Amino acid sequence: MSTIQYRVSELAKRFSLEFKGDGERIIDGVGTLSGAGPSQLSFLSNSKYSAQLATTRAGVVVLNSDAVASCPTAALVARDPYVAYAHIAALFEHLPAAPHGIHPSAVVATGARVSATASIGPCCVIEDGAVVEDGAVLGPHCIVGSHCTVGAQSRLVARVTLVTRVTLGKRVLVHPGAVIGSDGFGLAFDRDHWVKLPQLGGVRIGDDCEIGANTTIDRGALDDTVLEEDVRLDNQIQIAHNVHVGAHTAMAGCAAVAGSAKIGRYCMIGGNAGVLGHLEVADRVTITAKSLVTHSIREAGEYSSGIPLQENRQWRRNAARFKHLDELARRVSALEKDKTDD
Template sequence: MIDNQGYTLEQIAALIGAEVKGDAACRVFSVNTIQDSVSGHITFLSNPKYRTYLTDTKASAVIMSAELAEDYDGNALVMSNPYLGFARVAQLLDTTPSLAQGIHPTAVIHESATVSESAHIGPNAVVAAQAVIGDNVELGAGSYVGHGSVLGEAAKIYPNVTITHGVQIGKRAIVHSGTTIGSDGFGFASDNGLWVKIPQLGGVVIGDDFECGANCTIDRGALNDTIIGNGVKLDNLCHLAHNVEIGEHSAMAAYAGVAGSSRVGDYCTAGGRATILGHIEIADRVHITAGSQVSKSLNKAGAYSSGAPLMENREWRKNMVRVRQLDEMAKKIKLLEKELKQLKGENEND
């Protein structure tokens, strides 16, 4: 949270590793887009196609590369990665209000729970038996922390989050509203067509600096734990099934899902609506594009895609007709190849 004095460009440059061009004493108080900024705002320019906005921007300062700064007469913070600089400045000037102050009188905390004196717990939040709430944790209104679960230092749990029993969440985690962590995995055995539930006896272990968006679901393990590494980021509406393992600093966009017992390596990404089927191994630094389905293990870093690109409906319909004929066409091609081979043999004999 910022104070009323804001920050000078000199102070910000020292914090984000930038060079000041212009008035180092200029103060900024908040961030905004390059189009909508006014005096007192700081913005950024990383994509050259937006450089036309430099002429009319009212921002007090712009974070940009040295190349783009050459022709700019205003105040600038010059660095090689302006977008990263903007992210760090946005953190510095963050005005997001606290989720709670102190412990609200309507919060329900079991007598066997351990709650740090510096923790903040909002209205109607519930902390179950033997749960541990670490230093400077913020637990939003209506959230639930189950039996024996642990929230690490400075974790921020937004309102109406459900964290069931046996879940461990590391330091500085951010979990947005509607998310459930530790729900039962989808485990059933068939008894002549009737489904017999398999109790999900594992937990969920999440590393430091984790963040997930709203309405995500992370299932507990069937026997062993579901494991999520340090620095993992999930967008809204992602699903991780039981016994999934996600490596450090991997990220998944909205609607991405990983089926049971699959393992995703470090520094991987999955685009929106990407699907990873069960019992699959994904190597480090694999990037799966939006809408793709991964049906086999990937043991080499790189970018992978599946599915047909967008096309006009009439063209798509024609192509789908061809797809239905693929098996028949393959048989005809095989027959033609056999006949061609016979003809070549007859010619060679002549």
């Protein structure tokens, strides 16, 4: 399928890396250390895989200077092999070119403004007051609601919905099924029934953010919900209204942040972790998978909640004891007191 080809020496030059071995070798793809063939490039960044280096059949391996001596094939030497590999691998990605212009099946309101260099796919719907900037690509079935803006070079892969008052920065990548700008969940209880609070804010997504498949980001009640630049959200994440996420923070699949929480910069939120509403989380905080943040976190560091997995019968006995843990602690205190009284 591929006709993309680079010499090892060309890759070294392009990414300012040193190379060892056969610089003339032709590379036409990438692969794992164990799976790559002689025309493919691989990488070693995790020492767990060091043993695979000896037997790799890859044409060239990206690795750090410590590993060069053990490399049986050509090598590209990088300070951070994983980052260097990420840049190189991008050369070998086949993204079908998106044709400029609007597919005939798309429905574009007369009050919408779509750049001539944007690409609007089949069955897209662009509503009044929406703006799609230069080079933006909308795959099939995207909906850009009223007063939404898709920034330059952004890409909505397919079936993305921007409801209303959503602004995407430049180079934002949104995966299928994501819903951005839906109503925040705001309710007032009036004696015996709920009254809905209108959600009058919007959503602002910074440059270079990525939003995963089926992720939902609600618009603010009064002010906006905000993701600063380079925020990376995996699939099925829920961001409630008026949340603020600092730049370069990444969240793994199924994480959820409740209303008006403020997450710092450079945080890492683990899979299915949760943050309660109105809390603040400092910069450079890591939350491990499935933990629930129940109070504000003022200091960088790693935080956890939850219980380790055990064989079910053993776990049942321990879990049953948890229900009386306070009593157990009191009994220990009593024993200590007895001891002292002796």
